[in-house]
Amino acid sequence: MEIRIQGLTKHYVSEGKTVKALDNVDLTIPANTIFTLLGPSGCGKTTLLRCIVGLETPDDGEISIGGEIVWSKARGIAVPTEKRGLGMVFQTYAIWPHMSVFDNVAYPLQIRGESKDEIKRKVAQTLRFVQLEGVENRSATKLSGGQQQRVALARALVAEPKVILFDEPLSNLDAKLREETRKELRSFMGSLGITAVYVTHDRVEALALSDSIAVMQAGHIVEIGSPQKIYFDADHRYVADFIGRANLIAARVVGQDGDLTLVESGLGPIASQHRSLPTGSEVTLCIRPEFIRIDGSSQAGAGRNAISGTIESLEFIGEVYEAQIRVGNERLLARIDPDIPVKEGDTVSVNLNPAHCLLVSA
Ligand code: ATP
Numbered sequence: 001m002e003i004r005i006q007g008l009t010k011h012y013v014s015e016g017k018t019v020k021a022l023d024n025v026d027l028t029i030p031a032n033t034i035f036t037l038l039g040p041s042g043c044g045k046t047t048l049l050r051c052i053v054g055l056e057t058p059d060d061g062e063i064s065i066g067g068e069i070v071w072s073k074a075r076g077i078a079v080p081t082e083k084r085g086l087g088m089v090f091q092t093y094a095i096w097p098h099m100s101v102f103d104n105v106a107y108p109l110q111i112r113g114e115s116k117d118e119i120k121r122k123v124a125q126t127l128r129f130v131q132l133e134g135v136e137n138r139s140a141t142k143l144s145g146g147q148q149q150r151v152a153l154a155r156a157l158v159a160e161p162k163v164i165l166f167d168e169p170l171s172n173l174d175a176k177l178r179e180e181t182r183k184e185l186r187s188f189m190g191s192l193g194i195t196a197v198y199v200t201h202d203r204v205e206a207l208a209l210s211d212s213i214a215v216m217q218a219g220h221i222v223e224i225g226s227p228q229k230i231y232f233d234a235d236h237r238y239v240a241d242f243i244g245r246a247n248l249i250a251a252r253v254v255g256q257d258g259d260l261t262l263v264e265s266g267l268g269p270i271a272s273q274h275r276s277l278p279t280g281s282e283v284t285l286c287i288r289p290e291f292i293r294i295d296g297s298s299q300a301g302a303g304r305n306a307i308s309g310t311i312e313s314l315e316f317i318g319e320v321y322e323a324q325i326r327v328g329n330e331r332l333l334a335r336i337d338p339d340i341p342v343k344e345g346d347t348v349s350v351n352l353n354p355a356h357c358l359l360v361s362a
Contacts, residue, residue, distance in 0.1 A: 001031050001065055001066030001067075001162045001163055001194075001195050002028065002029065002030055002031045002065075002066065002067070002195070003027075003028070003029040003052060003063070003064070003065050003163065003195065003197070004027075004028050004029075004062075004063070004064045005025055005026065005027040005028070005029075005048075005052075005061065005062070005063050006026055006061055006062045006063075007024050007025075007026065007060060007061040007062065008022050008024070008025040008026075008027075008048070008051060008058050008060070008061035008062075008063065009022055009023060009024055009025075009058060009059045009060040009061055010022040010044075010047055010051060010056065010058045010059055011059055020218075020219045021044045021047040021219055022044050022047055022048055022051070022058070022219050023044075023218070023219035023220055024061075025044075025048065025061070025219070025220070025221060026221075027048075027214065027221060027224075029195060029197060029212075030195075030212070031066075031195050032193050032194060032195055033195060033196075033211040033212055034186070034189050034196045034198060034209055034210050034211050034212075035195070035196065035197050035198065035210065035211065035212050035213075035214070036197075036198045036199070036200060036206045036209065036210040036212070036213045036214070037049065037197065037198070037199045037200075037214050037216060038200060038201065038203065038206040038213050038214065038215050038216065038242075038243075039201065039215060039216035039217060039242070040201060040217075040242070041201060043216040043217055043218060043219070044216055044218070044219040044220075045199040045200075045201075045216055046167055046199060048199075048216075049165055049167055049197060049199050051063065051071070052065075052086075052163075052165065052197065053081055053084070053086055053088060053165055054070065054071070054078075054079065054080060054081035054084055055081060057071075057078070058071065058073070059073070060073045061073060062074065062075075065084060065085070065086075065162065065163060066085075066162055066163075070084050085161055085162040085163070086161050086162070086163050086164070086165055087156030087157055087159060087161035087163070087164040087165070088156055088164070088165050088166075088167075089149070089152050089153055089156045089164065089165070089166045089167075089169045090152070090166075090167045090168075090169065094152060095140045095141075095148055095151050095152055095155070096140065097139070097140060097141040098139075099139075099140060100136065100137050100138060100139060100140065101127070101132065101135050101136050101137070101138055101139075101140050101143070101151055102123055102127075102136040102137060104140050104151055104154075104155055105123045105126060105127060105151065105154045105155050105158050106119050106123050106158070107155065108155060108158055108159040109122060109123070109158060109159065112159070122158055123136070123154075123158060124136075126154045126157050126158045127154055129154070129157070129188065130150040130151075130153055130154045130157070130188065131150070131184075132147065132150055132151065132154065135147070144177070145172060145173050145174075145177060146173060146177045146180060146181045146184075149169060149170070149173065149181055150181075150184070152169070153169075153185070153188065157192070161194070162194065162195070163194065163195045163196070163197065164189075164194060164195070164196045164197075165196070165197045165198075165199075166196065166197070166198040166199065167199045168199055168200055168201070168202075169185075169198075170182060170185075170200075170202075170205065171200075171202070178205075182205055182208055182209060183208075185209065186208065186209050189209075198210065203242065203243050203244060206227070206243075207227040207230075207231060207243070208227075210226075210227055211226065212224060212225065212226060213225065213226075213227060213230050215230065215236075215238075215239045215242060215243070217238055222236050222238055222239055223235055223236050223239045230243050231243050231244060232356075232358070233273070233358065234286075234358070234360055235360060235361065236360055236361050237284045237286070237360045237361050237362070238361075239360075240284075240286045240358060240360045241286075244288060245288065245289055245333065246286045246287070246288055246289075247285075247286070247287045247288075247289065247292075247330075247332050247333055248284050248285070248286055248360075249265050249266050249267060249284065249285040249286075249287070249330055250265065250266065250282070250284060250285075250362070251263040251264065251265035251266075251270070251272075251282075251283050251284065251285040251359070252264050252265075252280065252281065252282055252283070253275075253277045253278065253279055253280060253281040253283060253359075254269070254279060255279055256274070257271065259274045260272060260273070260274060260354050261273065261274050261275045261277065261359060263283065263285060263359065265285050265330075266327075266328055266329050266330040267285070267307055267327050267328065267330055267332075267352075268307055268327075268328070270285060270305055270352065270354075270357055271304045271305055271354040271357070272285060272354055272357035272358065272359050273354065273355060273356075273357060273358055273359060275359045277359070282362040283359045283360065283361070283362055284359070284360045284361065284362055285357060285358070285359060286357075286358040286359070286360050287332070287352060287356065287357055287358070288356065289322070289332075289333045289334050289335045290335050291352070291353060291356035292325075292332060292334035292335070292350060292351075292352060293350070293351040293352075293353070294323070294325075294334060294336050294340060294342065294348050294349070294350060294351075295340065295348065295349050295351075304354060305351060305352035305353070305354060305357065306349060306350070306351050307327055307349075307350050307352070308327070308347060308348070308349060308350065309325040309326055309327040309332065309347070309348055309350045310325065310326045310345070310346070310347050310348075311323050311324070311325055311326075311342055311343070311344050311345065311346050311347075311348060312324045312325065312326050312331065312344065313344060314336070314342070314343065314344050316338075319338075320335040320336060320337060320338065321335070321336040321337075321338060321342075322334070322335060322336075323335075323336050323342075325348065325350060327350065332350070334350070
């Protein structure tokens with residue numbers, strides 16, 4: 001089901017100060033996608049999710065789910081949470097410790113007054129789906145963190161919601177379990193084909209899980225796109241910087257050359273991805289460390305974007321070395337293959353593929 005949000009605004013007053021948690025947010029979340037709200041702490045992700053759920057009352061705007069308006073200031077509509085047809089999975093598993101796995105998952109159906117046979121059938125089916133068969137009678141707290149999170153997911157799914165909402169559901173798990181549970185979640189959600197709204201500040205989680213990501217800043221949505229679009233082809237400097245490590249260098253457009261845009265920057269003249277920008281536009285050149293190619297020769301290579309730099313520092317981090325390379329007044333962070341024989345102080349040839357020289361807002 002599609003979720004449509006128009007002009008959503010929410011203020012909080014805390015210790016005499018007004019905080020604009022949501023500032024006139026317009027957003028359409030397409031049906032049957034995993035849609036992630038991503039941004040730093042305090043940018044308004046949880047507030048937006050809680051407004052969709054109905055746990056928070058906005059100051060203004062409208063929210064509709066599957067074409068039905070569930071909240072509207074202008075029309076005076078406020079559908080209560082339990083009537084919005086949503087499932088929720090939160091950071092704290094919120095499972096009941098004194099209940100068995102079965103009773104935890106059965107709870108939403110019992111509240112609805114469904115028959116015992118129907119509850120048994122639906123709980124069994126959902127536990128099979130989240131691969132928790134055989135632990136029905138175990139106390140929910142006697143499960144691993146990952147299993148407890150699957151119980152929480154089963155409880156959200158058992159009532160067959162139209163939309164499922166996740167608020168940082170993996171953040172209490174250790175790194176390895178988080179990665180495993182993330183993969184499971186992606187596969188569960190893929191086979192269900194329902195709309196999921198997922199809140200996180202973890203960029204890798206957002207990239208790995210989502211069909212679409214909205215990057216937020218201070219109560220606004222800055223940019224929306226697929227993980228690939230956001231990572232490789234962001235429009236905004238803030239988004240390019242937030243989603244991954246990036247060298248960000250001030251630049252000015254000096255012309256176009258076929259499908260490349262030419263800029264002048266602290267690295268010298270650089271051919272970059274195409275942007276329809278007039279000559280003289282101030283931009284930011286964004287180059288991710290993994291796309292900087294180094295060879296040990298002290299001469300700048302031939303061809304486009306071949307420049308010369310000096311290795312200021314080299315740090316071994318496992319699969320690669322991380323290098324700080326001085327080029328004129330700029331310093332580039334690069335990842336260097338351990339097979340390339342370089343050391344601190346060496347002059348190296350640096351090659352930048354124009355396709356990976358992104359131009360984002362200044
Ligand atoms: P986090 O990742 O830390 O959960 P978030 O992006 O989800 O952050 P919100 O929790 O939505 O951000 O908060 C947005 C802003 O509103 C923040 O400045 C926060 O301090 C403020 N805020 C949230 N809830 C309240 C509240 N109940 N009372 C006062 N201010 C609040």
